[in-house]
Amino acid sequence: MTTTAAPPAPATPPVTDATVRKVPRRKRLVPYWLLLPGILWLVVFFALPMVYQASTSVQTGSLEEGFKVTWHFQTYWDALQEYYPHFVRSLLYAGTATVLCLLLGYPLAYLIAFKAGRWRNLLLVLVIAPFFTSFLIRTLAWKTILADDGAVVGALDTLRVLDVTSWLGWTADDRVLATPMAVVCGLTYNFLPFMILPLYTSLERIDGRLHEAAGDLYAKPATTFRKVTVPLSMPGIVSGTLLTFIPASGDYVNAELLGSTDTKMVGSVIQSQFLRVLDYPTAAALSFILMAVVLVVVTVYIRRSGTEDLV
């Protein structure tokens, strides 16, 4: 009982500035005790692994003889030279999917926020509902939907869309599966909810009277949308695009399930180097490059869009 921090309580505690300000020591430590376990977890299992990975990326050796740190930065250069197509592809596919998510997601988020009325909750449930089935099963379903002799490919073929897309290099040989288009379609599909939910949250906060005001001031609906709705939904657009782009750039599930060897993304390479080839330095270097690229893209994007209060 020697370290009791509670001040002796007189019958009527005199409330002065001094007693309010003098926080007992045990109380001062409360936030640190609250933070300790969780932060320790993140330090040991998130930050420390990054250090280990950094060290692995500059090691040389083999599985049998073990790996040693030799500051072999050449690995980065070699990895980039060999796998830069995969990096370019990853950024391209993820970027395209992000734009598509925004274009497809915005109308739906807008519909739910402003036009749904009493259907709002139902529509929100329908947006989240697909999550309840494992995303791998749903991604496999696209194999059925985009099957070579299926209705979708048939319709696209009849409408001559496939001629255009294969001229652009998105599809090949009158099929959609195993082409970039299938991968981007899968990525877009998988990350759409991550775009729609932030968009919806920021659209929902917009005061409907602002739209009326714009209308009263003779703004056409298109102008109102461009000058009022879009700027006010900027936070949603920024967090939605980030929540889509970041996971999409590292994803390899869609590329492996819906694509071919020509559509492999960098995630596939990291995975196979790590789990099959067991070339740990190259895998670590690739993963570091991916991290750096994503962080740079994200930082520049946040700076340019002018919303830094996300972090």
Next chain:
Amino acid sequence: MRWIRRNVVVVAGLLTLAYMILPNLVVMVFSFNKPKGRFNYEWQTFSLDAWKDPCGVADLCGSLTLSFQIAVWATIGATVLGTMIAFALVRYRFRARGAINSLIFLPMAMPEVVMAASLLTLFLNMGAELGFWTVLIAHIMFCLSFVVTAVKARVMSMDPKLEEAARDLYAGPVQTFVRVTLPIAAPGIAAGALLAFALSFDDFIITNFNAGSSVTFPMFVWGSAQRGTPVQINVIGTAMFAIAVLMVIGGQLVGSRRKKAATP
């Protein structure tokens, strides 16, 4: 033409919704399929075989149980640790706040494959045996940040006057916390826990790196995409979907009934 122009948002929105729902419908329909080969991608004939015997495929239900166990423990771990952090962040001042905020934000801004690979490097260096525990550790790690975000939002919007009132009414610190603070924060904590469960249950990339020879349900599905997809996968996907939707609808009904009872 006029009608289309006026309703362009509605039409576009509903088309997007159709795009999002279509795969679920395919999964559902194909759970009644009787495929010819090993893969369940082409419609053959209607059959209830898979529904009658959902565990009929080797290892399927075992992987489901493992996923469930991991998700439950990961949810508990991440929710407890995350709630503590959220309270500390909102309620107290302390040093290194910026660093701690970035440490919480970074896992959400990192491609999953990067975290997966680096965590595996750590485990390999430490000589840890890959399996249930390494997956659980990984899941708690990546769920933590999401729980913090969800709980923080709720705690921030709480009125501190309610707790002051409780103290004025002679409630001790523990009593105040259990009877006032916790019930008000509960929706945020529940949202965080739900998110953690969903993220953990459905995680593939991080799990695939760190599971060793253990097989979770997503890993089973991944493997079956190479070996042959049993119809039972669709059955389980459909059943999970149906249960979750029923739970949401039930929750809504209870919520609206309570609201009605509260406003006579």
